[in-house]
Structure formats: C-alpha cells, structure tokens
Amino acid sequence: MKSLIIYCLLSLSLWATATFTPVASIEINGTAKDMVLHGDRLVIATDMGHIEIYDITKREKIKEIGIPDVKDFMGDMIPARVMSTDMIDNTYLLLSDSGKGGYSNLHLYDGNLTQVLSADDKEAIIKARFIDKNHILFGYLSNEVALFDLRTKKEVYRVQLSESKFSDFALNEERTQAVFSCESGVLSVVETKTGKVLKELEGQNVDNVYRVDFKHGMVSAAGQDRRGALYDVATGKGSYIQGDFLIYATALSPLADKVAFAMDEKNNISIYNTSSKSKTALLKGQKSTLNVIIFKDETHLYSASDDSTVMVWELKK
Structure with a gap:
C-alpha cells in the first residue's frame, strides 16, 4: 500500500511539471x-x-x-x-x-x-x-x-501615462480597455475610447516590464526584475512568480486559467496555474529570445522568437 501511494505521488508530480516539445513549426522569411x-x-x-x-x-x-x-x-x-x-x-x-x-x-x-x-x-x-x-x-x-x-x-x-519609457500594451477581449507597461514597472489600465486611466497596477514589478497580456479581467506582466506578475484588474491586487532570468514574454490563456512566462536563459516557456501559481508544464525547443507567446485556447499555443521559426505547441499527453 505504501509503495502504491509513493508511486501515485510520483506520477502526479511528473504530470504537474510535464515537458513538451513543439508539435510543428512555421518557417518565415525573416x-x-x-x-x-x-x-x-x-x-x-x-x-x-x-x-x-x-x-x-x-x-x-x-x-x-x-x-x-x-x-x-x-x-x-x-x-x-x-x-x-x-x-x-x-x-x-x-x-x-x-x-x-x-x-x-x-x-x-x-x-x-x-x-x-x-x-x-x-x-x-x-x-x-x-x-x-x-x-x-x-x-x-x-x-x-x-x-x-x-x-x-x-x-x-x-x-x-508617465515619464518612463514605453514597453508594451495589450487589449482586453472587447478592445475597450488596454494595459500599458513601461520601464518603471507600473502598469496603466486605460479606457481605449477616451484615454482615461482607469487604474494603476503596481507593487509586483520593480523594473521594466517587457510584455503584458490582458485576458478575462487578469493581467500578466513579464519583468526585467525576473518576476512574472499577475494582477486582478477589478481589485488591483497582484502577486508574482520568481524566475531565474529576465522574463521577456508572457501570455494568458483565454479563460486566464493558465499563464505562460519565458522564465529562464534557455528560452523555455513555463506554464503556471494562475490560481495556485503551481508550474504545470515546461515547453522546450525555442532557439532564441522570445518575442511573443499566444494561446489559441487552453491547450494550444504559438511562440515567436528573434529568429525565423514560429513554434506550435500542444499541452496534451
């Protein structure tokens, strides 16, 4: 019985940090x-x-x-x-x-x-x-x-929005709001129709935020300070996941149940559960510094780097 329990725990642990390689790639000219x-x-x-x-x-x-x-x-x-x-x-x-x-x-x-x-x-x-x-x-x-x-x-x-240098912005699904990032680490949520700043999200990143995403009322932020930040836009409350290297890219799944961050110097993509902050998958195979990550749905992603190959990923065993 004890051996069975240990086996089950090991199996769960392996699944929790499943490793995936690209299922396909797209070669581009440039x-x-x-x-x-x-x-x-x-x-x-x-x-x-x-x-x-x-x-x-x-x-x-x-x-x-x-x-x-x-x-x-x-x-x-x-x-x-x-x-x-x-x-x-x-x-x-x-x-x-x-x-x-x-x-x-x-x-x-x-x-x-x-x-x-x-x-x-x-x-x-x-x-x-x-x-x-x-x-x-x-x-x-x-x-x-x-x-x-x-x-x-x-x-x-x-x-x-501020005196800091612009880094990135991302729209919500309805394109009614946008979140802007800059070198200060403070994020500005803007009403796109009027330009009114609705909220400032701060406290999780203390340096330049390279990339942001905005899905289902949640914002993710990829920071130079090696922090992958998550904010609830309605409450303004946030938290962060500590990375091992500068975090150049991020993406949220359509339901915001998952978040992707480029967390290490090997250009791997780490997938986390946004509620528990637990790491559920590691995507290996990116060849250079990530520019963009996009979730199509909860199990399919696309990623582009500083090279001529776009990777296609599937989070299924």
Whole structure:
C-alpha cells in the first residue's frame, strides 16, 4: 500500500511539471518581431519588410504582404522592419520603422496598400492595434497612448501615462480597455475610447516590464526584475512568480486559467496555474529570445522568437 501511494505521488508530480516539445513549426522569411492570432489566421510581422499570414487549420501560408524598402543612415535601401501588426475583417495593419530619425510608417492593406503615416508626420510609434475598423490605438516611445481616427486622419486624444519609457500594451477581449507597461514597472489600465486611466497596477514589478497580456479581467506582466506578475484588474491586487532570468514574454490563456512566462536563459516557456501559481508544464525547443507567446485556447499555443521559426505547441499527453 505504501509503495502504491509513493508511486501515485510520483506520477502526479511528473504530470504537474510535464515537458513538451513543439508539435510543428512555421518557417518565415525573416525574423519575427510581432504576431497576432485572429480566428484561424496567424499574422506574423518580420524585419524583412512584410507580414506573413498563415491558416493555422490547414497549416499553410495564405498571403505575404510587403511594404516599400526604406533608406538606412548610410543612404542604402533596406527592408523596413515591421514592428507591429494586426488585422480586422480583411484589413491588415503594418507599423514599421521609416529609417528616418526613429519615426514610424503606418500602412494598411485591404487588397490595396495604403500609407497612412510617414516619417514626415514625425511620429515615434512603437505598437499599434485596431480598436475597430475606423480606429487604431497607438503606443508611443514617450509612453503616450493615442487613438487615431482613420476617417479624419487625426488623433481623437493623446495622453501621457508617465515619464518612463514605453514597453508594451495589450487589449482586453472587447478592445475597450488596454494595459500599458513601461520601464518603471507600473502598469496603466486605460479606457481605449477616451484615454482615461482607469487604474494603476503596481507593487509586483520593480523594473521594466517587457510584455503584458490582458485576458478575462487578469493581467500578466513579464519583468526585467525576473518576476512574472499577475494582477486582478477589478481589485488591483497582484502577486508574482520568481524566475531565474529576465522574463521577456508572457501570455494568458483565454479563460486566464493558465499563464505562460519565458522564465529562464534557455528560452523555455513555463506554464503556471494562475490560481495556485503551481508550474504545470515546461515547453522546450525555442532557439532564441522570445518575442511573443499566444494561446489559441487552453491547450494550444504559438511562440515567436528573434529568429525565423514560429513554434506550435500542444499541452496534451
């Protein structure tokens, strides 16, 4: 009987920290800089001047959308680095480096490529996401948030969140709220329609927060201080999981039952139960520093690194 109990405990322990390797991979032309998932379409931004769209059900590339090359500081023509991408309906967003003074280019593609902003507009935008088909949310290097109206080509508002340098933002499922991170470790929850700061989440990270996610009323934060933080937005209360290395990426599952953090220097992805903070899985096989992790559902994930391979994961034995 004693041996049976020990065997059962060992079995549970092994399952609690199950190790997984990728079930598939997607090879892209360039290095992945950003990635979004909408329905069955995975959209990957690259540093080679284009985005690649994949049908994750058929596991095949649907389309590749390119933008014009830009001049570097030496005057040579090079591919534009696409820093941020998104899609709504059949319209794709490509935010890229203009090659001039740190300013950004913004293109939209709906069958035709249209340039919305150029270096002449002198906007240092780091990240952009659709709020609806007529509005785009901007995150500025200066840690300002702005809402851009595509019909008027003007900003509805621009709000300075803090004096700290911007790092990342993430939208909730309805795109009504966004959480912004910066180098101070303080997170700002913003109403996307008005720019009003609804709440500040603090106390768990004490340094730069590289990435955030926002699902089901919960926020996860990947910190330079080796802390993977979790906050309940309604209460403002939080906690953190201690990592072994700088934490560059994070993602919450759709129900926020699971959280993923890049917790170690080997680029492994650790999966935790958000309620118990217990580690349930370790994903091994990432080759370089993680940029983006996305949960499709509670058992399927995608991850992109500073390389040309997007990993596909399945949390099933």
